Amino acid sequence: MASGGGSAIDLPTPPAGRGARHSGDDASPLRATEAAPALRLSDVRKTYGEVVAVDGLTLDVRAGEFFTMLGPSGSGKTTTLRVIAGFELADSGAVELYGVDMTRRPPYERPVNTVFQDYALFPHMSVADNVAYGLRVRGMGKREREQRAKEALEMVRLPGTGARRPNQLSGGQRQRVALARALVNRPRVLLLDEPLGALDLKLRQQMQLELKSIQRDLSEQITFIYVTHDQDEALTMSDRVAVFSDGRLEQVGTPGDIYERPANEFVAGFVGTSNVIERGAQVRTVRPEKIRMLAQGESAARALPGVVRDVGYLGSVTRYTVELDRGETLVVLRQNLDTSAADAMRQLGRRVLLEWREEDEAVLETKSEEEQEP
Numbered sequence: 552m553a554s555g556g557g558s559a560i561d562l563p564t565p566p567a568g569r570g571a572r573h574s575g576d577d578a579s580p581l582r583a584t585e586a587a588p589a590l591r592l593s594d595v596r597k598t599y600g601e602v603v604a605v606d607g608l609t610l611d612v613r614a615g616e617f618f619t620m621l622g623p624s625g626s627g628k629t630t631t632l633r634v635i636a637g638f639e640l641a642d643s644g645a646v647e648l649y650g651v652d653m654t655r656r657p658p659y660e661r662p663v664n665t666v667f668q669d670y671a672l673f674p675h676m677s678v679a680d681n682v683a684y685g686l687r688v689r690g691m692g693k694r695e696r697e698q699r700a701k702e703a704l705e706m707v708r709l710p711g712t713g714a715r716r717p718n719q720l721s722g723g724q725r726q727r728v729a730l731a732r733a734l735v736n737r738p739r740v741l742l743l744d745e746p747l748g749a750l751d752l753k754l755r756q757q758m759q760l761e762l763k764s765i766q767r768d769l770s771e772q773i774t775f776i777y778v779t780h781d782q783d784e785a786l787t788m789s790d791r792v793a794v795f796s797d798g799r800l801e802q803v804g805t806p807g808d809i810y811e812r813p814a815n816e817f818v819a820g821f822v823g824t825s826n827v828i829e830r831g832a833q834v835r836t837v838r839p840e841k842i843r844m845l846a847q848g849e850s851a852a853r854a855l856p857g858v859v860r861d862v863g864y865l866g867s868v869t870r871y872t873v874e875l876d877r878g879e880t881l882v883v884l885r886q887n888l889d890t891s892a893a894d895a896m897r898q899l900g901r902r903v904l905l906e907w908r909e910e911d912e913a914v915l916e917t918k919s920e921e922e923q924e925p
Contacts, residue, residue: 586650587650588647588649589612589614589615589739589740590611590612590618590647590648590740591611591612591646591647592635592644592645593609593647594609594643594644595608595631595634604630604798605630605641607799608798608799609800616770617770617777617789618774618789619776619779619784619791619793620792620795621780621782621793621794621821621822622795626795626796628778628795630798635663636663636742637658637663638658640654648739662738662739664733664742665742666742666743666746667746668745668747669749671729672729677715678709678712678714678716678720678728679704681732682700682713682728683735685735686699700735703731703735707728707761712728721754722749722751726746726758727758734769734773737772740773740776741775759788763787777789782823786809786822791804792804813836814916815916816836816915819913819915823838824882825837825839826879826881826882828879835912835913835914837907837913839882841907842881842883842884843907844873844885844904845905845906846903847902847903849904854904855875855876855905855906858873858903859901860873860874866887868885868886868887869885870883871885
């Protein structure tokens, strides 16, 4: 479902005289501050009774980027999105869009639109009428809204589908119609709350590429802010990723930064699989694909001996669990370039050597004794 920015799909119609302030139709309050971030959150806090959903969040999103908020359920990412949209008001802190304070403005006065996982298209309406519905409610003339709907459908790679009904489209196509319904309002910021979560894996992967391509085409006009709990999705599509946990921000960076240089144990464990290695007072991680697994007796400068305790054949790769002689258990991923499933399973119980480059270890931040839980 697409909403926000004056959409009448799940919001009350704006009071008379305010409709012209809608998102992209009148962006004049934003034009003088184009150099400002698309979004700035300053010390935002949101609670529900005794539950702290967002705890002192400070964050900038650059204009034109695909920015993803990633985290497990209950981490605060969706609440943050709702605060940006105006569906929830922050208890404290500030929300700015392109340098303009939006903290207390209602949703229909914010230059944003939101796309949810449940696209909720009207089954009795054509695709074009679904896309143009919000424009009709706001009183836009038929010819203009038809042209705007046609342009929006072309943006999402669905030209010529306006006369169809939603039940004549695939799940991926219906999600793109929901996206068009948000884009037709010409928002400056597009908020996407797990919009691909209801799709099967293959279609979801296809839509990730489609969505990133659409964003790339529109990056000069629209900033995308995306919420997901899917690590692969975040790494695939994003220019930058913010990792959330318990209402707090754990790390912000490019997908490469987040994956290869996690800031702490939570990020290392949540984004992909990581092996934790303790070296005195330091905690380091190394990713499974960075470890070489050699047969016992092969030459290796700094390899550690161990035994393969488990083998998981995953098609393109095999996951080996190796118990080191010194007590640690590490996970190793190897591509099956010339290895069959039977070859992989024959490694079970064998002695092997593991080695990796020191530069592939990421040094993690650790909590002080005062910060650790009692």
